[in-house]
Amino acid sequence: MLFAVLVIGKVVYLQLFEGDKWRAKAEKVSKRDVIAYANRGDICAEDGRLLASSLPYYQLRMDFRASGLSDKVFRSKVDSLAMCLSHFFKDRSVSAYKRKLMNAKYKTEKNRYVLINRRKVNYNELKVLKTFPLFRLGKNKGGLICEQENKRIQPHINLATRTIGYLNKEANNELIGKVGLEGAFESELKGVDGVSVMQKMSGRWLPVTSVEPKDGNDLITTINVDYQDVAESALHQQLIKYNADHGSAILMEVKTGAIKAIANLGYDKKKKIYREIYNYAIAETTEPGSTFKLASIMALLEDGYVGPMDSIDTGNGVYKYHNEKMRDSHIGGYGKLSVQEVFEKSSNIGVSRLIYEHYNNKKKSFINRLYDFRLNESLGIDIKGEGTPNIKYPNDPNWSGVSLPWMSIGYEVEQTPLQTLTFYNAVANGGRMMKPKFVKEIRYHGDVVREFDNEVLKSKICSGETLDRVQSMLEGVVLRGTARNLRNSNYKIAGKTGTAQIADKNKGYANKIYQASFVGYFPADNPMYSCIVVINRPNKTKGFYGNQVAGPVFKTIADKVYAMSYSMHPEKKEEEKEEALVPVSLNGNKNDLDLVFNDLDINVTNEDIKSEWVITSRKDSVIEYKYRRVKNALVPNVKGMGVQDALYILENAGLKVRVRGVGSVAKQSLQPGSYYKRGDRIIIDLS
Numbered sequence: 001m002l003f004a005v006l007v008i009g010k011v012v013y014l015q016l017f018e019g020d021k022w023r024a025k026a027e028k029v030s031k032r033d034v035i036a037y038a039n040r041g042d043i044c045a046e047d048g049r050l051l052a053s054s055l056p057y058y059q060l061r062m063d064f065r066a067s068g069l070s071d072k073v074f075r076s077k078v079d080s081l082a083m084c085l086s087h088f089f090k091d092r093s094v095s096a097y098k099r100k101l102m103n104a105k106y107k108t109e110k111n112r113y114v115l116i117n118r119r120k121v122n123y124n125e126l127k128v129l130k131t132f133p134l135f136r137l138g139k140n141k142g143g144l145i146c147e148q149e150n151k152r153i154q155p156h157i158n159l160a161t162r163t164i165g166y167l168n169k170e171a172n173n174e175l176i177g178k179v180g181l182e183g184a185f186e187s188e189l190k191g192v193d194g195v196s197v198m199q200k201m202s203g204r205w206l207p208v209t210s211v212e213p214k215d216g217n218d219l220i221t222t223i224n225v226d227y228q229d230v231a232e233s234a235l236h237q238q239l240i241k242y243n244a245d246h247g248s249a250i251l252m253e254v255k256t257g258a259i260k261a262i263a264n265l266g267y268d269k270k271k272k273i274y275r276e277i278y279n280y281a282i283a284e285t286t287e288p289g290s291t292f293k294l295a296s297i298m299a300l301l302e303d304g305y306v307g308p309m310d311s312i313d314t315g316n317g318v319y320k321y322h323n324e325k326m327r328d329s330h331i332g333g334y335g336k337l338s339v340q341e342v343f344e345k346s347s348n349i350g351v352s353r354l355i356y357e358h359y360n361n362k363k364k365s366f367i368n369r370l371y372d373f374r375l376n377e378s379l380g381i382d383i384k385g386e387g388t389p390n391i392k393y394p395n396d397p398n399w400s401g402v403s404l405p406w407m408s409i410g411y412e413v414e415q416t417p418l419q420t421l422t423f424y425n426a427v428a429n430g431g432r433m434m435k436p437k438f439v440k441e442i443r444y445h446g447d448v449v450r451e452f453d454n455e456v457l458k459s460k461i462c463s464g465e466t467l468d469r470v471q472s473m474l475e476g477v478v479l480r481g482t483a484r485n486l487r488n489s490n491y492k493i494a495g496k497t498g499t500a501q502i503a504d505k506n507k508g509y510a511n512k513i514y515q516a517s518f519v520g521y522f523p524a525d526n527p528m529y530s531c532i533v534v535i536n537r538p539n540k541t542k543g544f545y546g547n548q549v550a551g552p553v554f555k556t557i558a559d560k561v562y563a564m565s566y567s568m569h570p571e572k573k574e575e576e577k578e579e580a581l582v583p584v585s586l587n588g589n590k591n592d593l594d595l596v597f598n599d600l601d602i603n604v605t606n607e608d609i610k611s612e613w614v615i616t617s618r619k620d621s622v623i624e625y626k627y628r629r630v631k632n633a634l635v636p637n638v639k640g641m642g643v644q645d646a647l648y649i650l651e652n653a654g655l656k657v658r659v660r661g662v663g664s665v666a667k668q669s670l671q672p673g674s675y676y677k678r679g680d681r682i683i684i685d686l687s
Contacts, residue, residue: 035193035194035195036193036194036195036212036213037150037193037213038190038191038192038193038194038213038214038215038216039054039150039191039213039215039216040054040150040152040175040189040190040191040215040216041188041189041190041191041215041216041217041218041219042054042218042219043164043181043182043189043218043219043221044218044219044220044221045220045221045223045224045225045228046220046221046222046223046224046260046440047224047225048220049225050155051154051155051156051159051160051164051221051223051225052152052153052154052164052165052182053152053153053155054150054151054152054153055122055123055150055151055153056122056123056148056149056150056151057120057121057122057148057149057150057151058120058121058122058123058126058146058147058148058149059115059120059146059147059149060115060116060117060121060129060144060145060146061113061114061115061116061145061146061147062101062104062113062114062116062143062144062145063112063113063114063139063143063145064104064105064112064114064143065112066139066140066141066142066143067140068137068138068140068141068142069134069140069141069142069143073134073137073141074105074134077133077134078098078101078102078105078134079094079098080132080133081097081101081132081133081134081135082094082095082097082098082101083097084132084133085097085116085117085132088125088128088129088132089117089119091117091119113145120149120151126146129144130144150175152166152167152175152182156225156228156229158232158275158276159225159228159229159232160223160228160232160261160262160263160276161275161276162179162180162264162276162277162278162279163180163181163223163259163262163264163279163281163282163383163438164180164181164182165177165178165179165180165181165182165183165184165383166178166179166180166182167182176190177189177190179384179385180279180383181219181221181382181383181438181439183383183384184382184383184384185219185382185439185442188216188217188219188442189216189217189219190216191213191214191215191216191217192213192214193213194211194212194213194214195211215444215445217442217443217444217449218442218443218444219439219442220439220440220441220442220443221438221439221440222253222258222259222260222437222438222439222440223259223260223261223262223438224260224261226564227251227260227261227557227560227561227564228260228261228262228263230261230556230557230560230561231249231250231251231261231262231263231553231557232249232261232263232265234249234552234553234556234557235247235248235249235263235265235533235535235553236265236274238535238549238550238552238553239265239267239274239535240274241542242535242538242539242542242543242544242549243538243539243542244267244535244536244537244538244539244549245266245267245536245537246264246265246266246267246277246278246280246535246536246537247264247265247280247533247534247535247536247550247553248262248263248264248265248280248281248284248417248532248533248534249261249262249263249281249531249532249533249534249553249554249557250262250263250281250417250418250421250531250532251529251530251531251557251561252421252422252425252436252529252530252531253528253529254425254428254429254521254527254528254529254530255429255434255454255528256434256437256454257422257425257434257435257436257437257454257455258437258440258454259436259437259438260529261557262281262282263276263281264276264277264278264279264280264281265277266278266280279383279385280417280534280536281416281417281418281534282381282383282385282386282387282416282418283385283386283387283416284387284416284417285387285388285389285390285414285415285416286414286415286500286502286515286534286536287410287411287412287413287414287500287502287503287515288410288413288414288415288420288498288500288517289409289410289411289498289499289500289501289515289517289546290346290348290409290410290496290497290498290499290500290546291410291420291424291496291497291498291517291518291519291546292407292408292409292410292413292415292420292498293343293346293351293408293409293410293496294343294423294424294427294470294474294496295370295373295375295423296351296354296355296408296409297339297342297343297351297470297473298373298462298466298470299355299359299366299369299370299373300339300354300355300358301462301465301466301469301470302369302462302463302466303358303365303369305354305358306339306354306358307339307469308338308339308340308469308472308473309338309339309340310338310339311336311337311338311339312336312337312339312342312350312353312354313335313336314328314333314334314335314336314337314342314347314349314350314353315333315335315349316332316333317330317331317332317333317334317349318333318349319349319352319353321352321356321401321402321405321406322401322402324402324406326348326349326352326405326406326409327348327349328347328348328349328350329346329348329499329545330345330347333349334347334350337350339354340472340473340476342354343473343476343477343481343496344473344476344477344480344481344482345481345482346477346481346482346496346497348409351408351409352405352406352408352409353405354408355404355405355408356404356405356408359404360404363394363404364393364394366404366408367391367392367393367394370391371391372461373423373461373462374423374433374457374458374461375389375391375415375419375423376389376390376391377389378419379418379419379422379435379436379457380435381418381435381436381438382438382439383438386416386418387414387416387419389413389414389415389416389419390413390414391407391413391414392412392413398412410498410500411500417517417532417534418436418532420517420519420532421519421530421531421532422434422435422436422457423461424495424496424519424520424521424530424532425521425530426458426461427461427467427470427471427474427521428471428494428521428527428530429527430464430467431459431460431461431462431463431464431467432456432458432459432460432461433456433457433458433459433461434454434455434456434457435454435455435456435457437452437454437455439452440452471494471524474494474495474496474520474524475492475493475494475524477494477495477496477497477520478492478493478494478495478520478524481497482497482545482546482547483495483496483497483518483520483546483547483551484547485547485548485551485552486518486547486551486554486555488555488559490562491522491523491524491558491562491568492522492523492524492525493520493521493522493523493524493554493555493558494520494521494522494524494527495518495519495520495521495554496518496519496520497517497518497545497546497547497550497551498515498516498517498518498519498546498550499514499515499516499517499544499545499546500514500515500517501513501514501515502514502515502536502537512540513537514537514538514540514544515534515535515536515537516534516535516538516544516545516546516548516549516550517532517533517534517535517546517550518532518533518546518547518550518551518553518554519531519532519533520554522558522561522562523562523568526568528565528567528568529558529561531554531557531558532554533550533551533553533554533557534550535549535550535553583600583602583618585597585616585618585623586616586640586641586642586645586664587613587614587615587616587638587639587640587641587645588613588614588616588641588642588645589612589613589645589648590609590611590612590613590614590625591612592645593614593616593623593625597623602622602623603621603622603623604622604623604624604625605619605622605623605624605625606624606625606626609625609626611625613645613649614626615640632653633675633676634672634673634674634675634676635653635655635668635670635671635672635673635674635675635676635682636649636650636653636672637668637672637673638650638665638668638672638684639665639666639667639668639672640664640665641664641665642664642665643659643664643665643684643686646665646684647659650682650684653676653678654678654679654680655670655676655678655679655680655681655682656679656680656681656682657681657682657683657684658681658682658683658684659683659684659686660683660684660685660686661685661686661687662686662687663686663687664686664687665684665685665686666685666686666687667684667685668682668683668684668685669681669682669683669684670682
């Protein structure tokens with residue numbers, strides 16, 4: 001009776017005074033929240049090809065205290081499991097794996113969730129691992145625990161890597177986009193995690209309530225993978241050729257501002273390779289040099305101070321402003337030049353004297369004109385880290401007596417490559433300055449959620465008359481000026497070379513470090529694309545001028561884009577159009593050839609031939625069939641066939657075939673029509 005009273009008293013005490021405490025503890029023991037992570041959205045090229053995607057990888061652990069993992073089962077399977085793990089990972093012997101498993105099971109107290117191997121495995125590898133002894137028994141009986149971790153993959157290695165961006169791991173192990181498009185569109189890409197409330201019932205954890213995760217949205221960028229590949233490759237080759245420190249190349253669509261390619265390569269001294277280290281195109285501000293002369297000439301033309309045919313004496317190539325000497329690259333000078341020739345030959349003295357003569361007493365007017373061109377403002381792009389342009393005003397503490405002439409030729413000012421390109425793109429686009437665009441739409445499971453319109457930064461940067469004049473000058477640079485090496489007969493290029501001596505961080509201009517650039521657009525008579533190439537610190541013993549170092553990269557990009565963009569090709573007149581030729585056909589299987597020719601609407605003669613294999617020949621606008629007999633016990637004649645048909649015939653005949661080269665069969669080692677034995681070897685040479 002006394003004991004019963006004590007029990008009842010304790011129950012009452014617990015209910016009244018400690019009830020909340022123990023109910024909370026029971027809730028904690030019997031229920032738990034399990035986070036269901038959302039799938040991060042993909043970043044795709046304009047045609048949907050993947051640029052960045054999340055793939056699941058798994059860390060393998062083993063619970064040696066799993067309720068169903070008995071000693072008998074473990075000991076009977078440990079040898080075969082060790083063998084399978086050794087063959088799969090190929091990092092240690094079978095005996096080493098067995099020793100690891102045995103020690104984890106019997107010789108340590110920390111035998112829960114033991115790491116099997118540091119290497120994470122993908123989904124296909126996980127499926128193989130789940131067939132291994134013990135592991136195939138499941139989590140409770142076999143002890144296998146798979147911890148999923150999504151890994152961000154860029155399928156096209158080193159292709160616009162800095163622009164696409166990457167993820168950083170936070171303190172809570174969450175991956176967050178910080179750089180490039182990954183960072184700019186973090187909220188769109190990351191999705192919303194779900195949560196599942198699990199409750200322990202009859203010894204098992206069962207879901208009670210759950211909120212499903214919402215996957216992240218996909219970004220469809222403006223990047224063209226083919227153009228990007230061309231830009232990266234051309235830039236990489238030139239960096240190697242001139243042993244340069246780094247460089248960038250950008251391709252922009254004139255009408256929309258869409259970025260079709262953006263390459264950034266720097267030399268990694270540790271790995272001794274060029275790779276995407278930093279987004280130079282967007283973030284690096286440097287003195288642009290002669291490419292800035294376009295703005296100076298436009299200011300003179302817009303304010304009505306000069307015309308293209310007005311002249312200026314550039315003298316012997318050396319001119320002094322206060323105590324500073326300015327030089328032209330042409331030794332001995334150009335003498336008297338027209339304004340058009342000053343620009344085409346990129347005369348430092350010609351441009352600076354024109355600016356000094358007309359703006360020295362009204363310096364603010366010149367700077368205000370540059371500001372009116374919007375050269376002092378950032379572009380406001382989505383990607384973080386854009387460099388800030390610097391065009392100082394006359395009341396700036398750093399303004400000196402030589403600032404005006406030196407600014408006119410691209411010194412004492414700073415621009416990023418993308419900012420310079422945006423200005424030139426406006427000239428190509430009839431004066432309409434477009435904001436660079438990297439993303440064209442956002443999708444969720446294939447459905448368009450949001451489209452990005454083309455954004456105009458300035459509707460007109462100057463008058464139509466000024467535009468016509470500078471467009472002619474930009475064409476003249478390639479036709480008669482410093483970029484004559486870029487001329488071609490297929491389409492016109494307009495642009496400007498730039499060779500700037502840039503300052504070293506510690507020694508100023510004493511080391512003579514150069515930056516070579518070329519910026520322009522094509523086709524000049526109907527601009528569709530603008531492009532800039534900037535190469536920093538080329539080896540000056542090999543060359544450092546813009547037309548020589550940066551120009552060839554521009555031309556390679558332009559040539560490939562022109563070749564791939566049929567809309568840029570002029571239509572042939574009726575009298576120029578050639579009669580369509582019948583394509584060359586390989587010999588082969590008649591049924592396959594009939595199918596192809598019917599689909600291409602090509603006429604065939606002798607198509608009633610009753611033969612499985614035929615020889616084809618082209619006659620005018622038709623294909624002619626001829627018999628090709630394949631006889632038993634005689635070596636088949638496969639000359640002129642594609643490799644697929646040749647292999648089919650020869651291997652069915654019992655011959656062992658070795659193939660050399662590519663193309664169609666040109667030679668075969670065994671004479672057609674000769675006798676052979678099954679198993680004989682035959683070599684076929686393709687060409």
